[in-house]
Amino acid sequence: MGVAQRERDNAEEIHSWPMRQRIMETQYCFPDINSSCIKEKRSNHEYNIMYVFFSLLSAWTVFLNLLVIISISHFKKLHTPTNLLILSLAVADLLVGLIVIPVEAIKLIETCWYFGNAFCGLFIIILGLVLSASLSNLIFIAADRYVAVNHPLMYPQKVTMTKSLVSIFLSWCCSSFYNTTMVISNGYFDSSQRIYACYGECSFMINFAWRVTDFFFTFLFPCILNLTLYLRIFCVAQQQVKVINSQMKGGKCVLDGSVKRKSENKAAVTLGIIVVIHLLCYLPIYIFSLTGDAVIPSTTANFLTWTMYVNSGLNPVIYALFYSWFRKSLKHILSLRIFQVASSLVDIFTDHH
Numbered sequence: 001m002g003v004a005q006r007e008r009d010n011a012e013e014i015h016s017w018p019m020r021q022r023i024m025e026t027q028y029c030f031p032d033i034n035s036s037c038i039k040e041k042r043s044n045h046e047y048n049i050m051y052v053f054f055s056l057l058s059a060w061t062v063f064l065n066l067l068v069i070i071s072i073s074h075f076k077k078l079h080t081p082t083n084l085l086i087l088s089l090a091v092a093d094l095l096v097g098l099i100v101i102p103v104e105a106i107k108l109i110e111t112c113w114y115f116g117n118a119f120c121g122l123f124i125i126i127l128g129l130v131l132s133a134s135l136s137n138l139i140f141i142a143a144d145r146y147v148a149v150n151h152p153l154m155y156p157q158k159v160t161m162t163k164s165l166v167s168i169f170l171s172w173c174c175s176s177f178y179n180t181t182m183v184i185s186n187g188y189f190d191s192s193q194r195i196y197a198c199y200g201e202c203s204f205m206i207n208f209a210w211r212v213t214d215f216f217f218t219f220l221f222p223c224i225l226n227l228t229l230y231l232r233i234f235c236v237a238q239q240q241v242k243v244i245n246s247q248m249k250g251g252k253c254v255l256d257g258s259v260k261r262k263s264e265n266k267a268a269v270t271l272g273i274i275v276v277i278h279l280l281c282y283l284p285i286y287i288f289s290l291t292g293d294a295v296i297p298s299t300t301a302n303f304l305t306w307t308m309y310v311n312s313g314l315n316p317v318i319y320a321l322f323y324s325w326f327r328k329s330l331k332h333i334l335s336l337r338i339f340q341v342a343s344s345l346v347d348i349f350t351d352h353h
Contacts, residue, residue, distance in 0.1 A: 029112035029200030037198035040111040047109065054105035057313065061097025064316035065090045071329035074338055075348045078325065081164040082144050086319075088168045089137040092130045093312035100127055101309055108302060113202035120202035121183050127204075128179030129172075131308070132218045135282075136171035138275050139222050140164070142229040145272075149233050178217070182210055219286040223279055230272045237269075274318055281311035325349055 030036040042050075068090040072078045103123055107113055113120060144164075148155050186206045206214070284304045319326040325348045332338050332346070 029110075029114070029198075033199050035199045037112060037200035039200075042109070050105070050109045054101060054109070057310070058097050058101040058105070061101060061313040062094055064313060065094040065097065067330060067333060068316050068319060068326070069094065070333055070338070071326060071348075074333075074344050075329060075346065076344050077346075077348050078329070079161070081159045081161055082141070082148075084161065084164040084168065085137055085141045085144060088171070089134060089141070089315065092134040092137065093315055095126070095130045096309055096312035099123075100130065101312075104305070104309065107202065112200045114200070115202070123202070124204055125176075125179050125183050128182065128218075129175050131282075132175040132179060133172050134278070134312075135218060135222050136175060137168070138278060139225055140167045140171065142226045142233075142275060146229045146233055150236050182206065182214065186210060215286055219282065223283075226275050226279070230275060233272070234269075269322075273322075274315055277314060277318070278311055281307050281314075 027039040027041065028036040029039050069087060072083045072087045072090075103115070115123070144159055147158050151158065284307070316326075320330070328348050332343065332348075337343055
């Protein structure tokens with residue numbers, strides 16, 4: 001009887017060994033906590049590639065947007081209402097590269113949230129703040145271009161440095177208040193209200209009412225407003241270009257006002273490209289957010305999320321391609337000529353040295 005029992009025990013032990021081995025191989029985010037999330041395994045090669053890639057992406061985004069901020073801040077000739085809005089947009093993109101991308105990269109690579117519950121709520125506030133502030137700045141840029149193209153004579157009176165500063169201040173304050181309210185009302189700072197599948201997770205989980213509200217107020221309404229303004233801008237710009245071309249064909253001298261209108265139209269086209277790229281990068285994740293996280297495969301969700309973040313590194317590239325003043329300011333900054341006496345007074349639009 002004892003021999004038979006030992007044989008059964010040995011058989012059970014043999015059959016249970018693979019299971020025990022799998023349990024031993026399973027890694028947890030917090031091994032000492034029973035409700036810990038399971039940590040996905042990655043090879044050292046995969047770890048290294050991902051960390052290098054996201055480090056370069058973060059450095060690229062920070063460096064390029066820092067160049068935009070330095071250019072507009074340093075050169076007096078660039079202190080215009082439009083460029084103040086571009087500066088504010090660059091600050092938002094800089095924060096994406098400096099805070100959002102590194103934290104999200106660690107979360108994606110490690111598949112665990114190691115920063116605690118409080119920082120989870122704070123991080124979501126920062127994330128929402130920079131994304132909604134970017135969209136607000138794009139609306140003000142569209143409005144600025146609308147006035148410049150449609151009412152060029154009234155532009156200096158209607159759009160001033162003071163008004164731009166007030167608009168920027170209000171957009172950042174409203175974005176901060178909105179995102180803080182949303183995070184607090186969804187219980188991110190109250191552990192008794194938050195329901196996570198496991199400990200070591202920081203997901204952007206809000207109720208459906210907030211999802212719909214967020215979609216309308218931070219995406220759909222701003223998108224419709226932006227597109228409406230730019231459609232109106234391009235219609236007027238096309239009419240102005242036809243008038244200028246007809247004057248040139250008729251042998252008439254093109255006045256300074258016509259040249260200025262051409263410049264304003266070119267600026268509107270450049271900023272319109274920025275708006276379109278921004279909307280294309282943001283549209284998929286906002287639409288899918290309404291369906292709920294469970295419906296979207298994790299790989300797809302990650303791809304859409306990172307497409308949104310990569311947008312922050314694209315805007316300075318567009319400036320470099322379309323704005324000669326930005327290319328000239330880069331030469332001054334990278335050659336350290338900005339440290340020369342009175343370098344801030346250089347006419348960045350005509351200087352070729």
